[in-house]
Amino acid sequence: MGEDYSSSGTLFTELSMLLEAMLFPAAQRFKRSSAAFLNPVLQNSLEDVVLLYEFLLAELDIDKSQRISIKDEELASLRKAAKFDTICNEIIPKSITEIRRLSSMLSSYPRVLKKEDFERTVLTMVYTAYRAAQSQGHQKDAWAESFVSLYKALKHDLMFPYNKEPS
Numbered sequence: 001m002g003e004d005y006s007s008s009g010t011l012f013t014e015l016s017m018l019l020e021a022m023l024f025p026a027a028q029r030f031k032r033s034s035a036a037f038l039n040p041v042l043q044n045s046l047e048d049v050v051l052l053y054e055f056l057l058a059e060l061d062i063d064k065s066q067r068i069s070i071k072d073e074e075l076a077s078l079r080k081a082a083k084f085d086t087i088c089n090e091i092i093p094k095s096i097t098e099i100r101r102l103s104s105m106l107s108s109y110p111r112v113l114k115k116e117d118f119e120r121t122v123l124t125m126v127y128t129a130y131r132a133a134q135s136q137g138h139q140k141d142a143w144a145e146s147f148v149s150l151y152k153a154l155k156h157d158l159m160f161p162y163n164k165e166p167s
Contacts, residue, residue, distance in 0.1 A: 023105055023113075024120050026091045040083040040091075041116045051080055052119075062130060066094045092124045099128060099146045106153035112160045121157075125150040 027039045043049050058072035068088040070076040093099050102124065106113075113121065128150060132143035 023102065023109075023117050024091050024093075027116070027120070039116070040086050041119065042080060042083050042087060043115065043119055048080065051078070052084070055081065055084055056126060060130070062127075068127070087120060088123060088127070092120055092127060094127065096142055096146060099124060099150070103146060103149035103153060107149070107156070109153075109157070113157045118154070118157060121150060121154055125154070 042052055055070050055075060058070055058075050061069045061071050063069075069085065070081055075081060093102055102121070106121065125147060128143055128147040132140055132147055135143050
């Protein structure tokens with residue numbers, strides 16, 4: 001009748017994949033131009049981390065349709081800039097509703113985030129800070145609250161090994 005998942009760990013694997021897919025559902029789509037999943041990762045080395053920092057310091061342009069681009073033409077022409085563009089414009093959430101959903105899911109996430117999910121959460125936080133700075137009144141408050149929720153989720157993730165109850 002039903003499958004026995006207890007000995008194979010298959011249920012755990014399927015649940016893990018489901019949890020990961022739910023944090024950034026857009027990363028689980030197929031690319032339009034190929035049969036590969038849209039799941040880029042920017043940071044694979046210390047040099048990549050430095051480059052991401054340079055992208056953010058070089059100033060970003062966020063147009064009226066919320067499309068994010070790197071203002072510096074030389075940096076924007078780099079191969080990693082294409083991955084940055086895909087992550088920022090195809091994967092991270094842009095609406096306050098989607099960002100609140102992400103924050104809620106992160107607040108109860110059962111383990112340490114994978115590096116790509118951590119990276120995407122940081123970029124979502126950067127976007128949220130930008131929107132808070134550009135907004136006024138109630139909208140500013142909503143974006144600021146979302147920023148704080150993402151910050152708390154990242155702090156929890158960084159402290160995860162230390163937050164466990166002793167057994």
